[in-house]
Amino acid sequence: MISLIQNLIDALSLGSLYALVALGIGLLFGILRLINLAHGDFITVGAYALIVPSTEAVAQLAIGGFHPILLLPSIALIVVILALLTDALVFRPLRRAAQPSLMIASFAVSYIIQNGLILIYGARPKNLNLWPALTGQIALGELRLPTLQIVTIVTTLVLMIGLALFLKRTSYGVQMRAAAEDFRMARYLGVRGNLVIGMAFAISGVLAAVVSLLFLSQTGSLETGLGVPLALFGLVAVVIGGMGSLVGAVVGGFLVGAIVTLLQAYLPVEMRSFRDAFAFAFVIVILLWRPSGLIRAKAFDQRV
């Protein structure tokens, strides 16, 4: 029983991370039809921004040494600026380009960021122990809950509720949802396209920044490709959740987290190194069952 609950907490915490990544990817896809493969690298930059830029093997904290109240907005700001720059320099000139061109461009952005990081920080992984206090455990009777996992789950819940309220209640949110359903129509009703797209990039950047801090606290290791697998799982979550649906992205994120965690826990030991192969096989099964994802956005229905 105890181990089951602990596995569930593991699944929720990993699912939270994937859900946040999936939201960041899904938001941009909804509005721009852009599959942003560079989202993982936004996460990586958020993590590297904590340390002093140098190729030294030992990481020295810069922003990482700030009080969390200052650290969070600083990292968020850096990643948001990166996201907005990416839009201004790469995706804005490609506004009328076809969807595959956008995706290839984001692939290029991903490589440029990774190589830029290698240039500045060196290619070797660096240890970084951010917030050691979070590595403790909270004891609830016999149950021992890792503090970091609880923090991850709570942070994700707060961000999701915040995002939902933003989209539902604010005038920017209404414009973003309208643009996500029918960008052209929204513009002819007076919605400014670049404003809405800029907001989407900014929110996507904030989400990436939070993921980078949570993920780094878990792994304690900086490497230039750290965001890539996160983006991959996030993208898979968006696809099985249903392209174009943010609720779908969240559901997909938690589902992928659950699949991976449960496979890790219950696969026979000698098969665990093939965990991801099993996970992706499961994803294929889901897609065979529901090719357009679990939650279908009405905006993507065929119109008669």
Added chain:
Amino acid sequence: MSAEAVSVKFQGLAALSDVNLTVLRGEVVGLIGPNGAGKTTLVNCLTGFQRPTTGRVIVAREDTAGWAPPRFRKAGVARTFQAGRLFRDMTVAENVEVTGVGLGLDRKTAHAQAMVMLDWLGIADKADRTAGTLAYTDERRVGIARALVIPPAFVLMDEPAAGMSDAEGEELISLVTSIPGKFGCGVLIIEHNMRVIMNVSTRLYVLDGGRILAGGTPAEVQANPAVISAYLGADI
């Protein structure tokens, strides 16, 4: 607003040839013509959805060449679509609010304005329904509300009564005729029902094969021999 010598070519095929048309504020202008005559293409040109291959579209004495889409609505040009084109995952009220917030209103004011408009169209009770669940005729009404909220100077309506029963159609048409008086805007309306269009329009244009075949008051158009032979047939 007016079209001046507007032509549109799709891969060499002329959809519109040298079309001149004017809509003034306060009048209802009808646009009729057989299927494929270019009516929707003309409305697309006038609202910025389609760039004319040659010719100009003038709104409030300004040439609209190079205008970004939001500029058209800011200049007061709104339209409705044959197929509602609503935001189907959003509520009815939110659909109408998009116009308001897009034009810079805060959310609360936009909501209040949207409700006034929905009330006028008789669908205020459906404000919280998801637009994708609406009946076809209500979709049309939401489309009209979305166009008329924050009253535009001109509204272009593409077959607003299509697919409605006679009673519903007549109710809607009486709403349309009250638009100039209520909102002070000019209306351009595409409609197939000849009886309806003759009744509502102060002037009308007949489009055939991408050309304006005739224009004038309903009586003049009905008496025009070219219109009788080419479009209305011998029956009228």
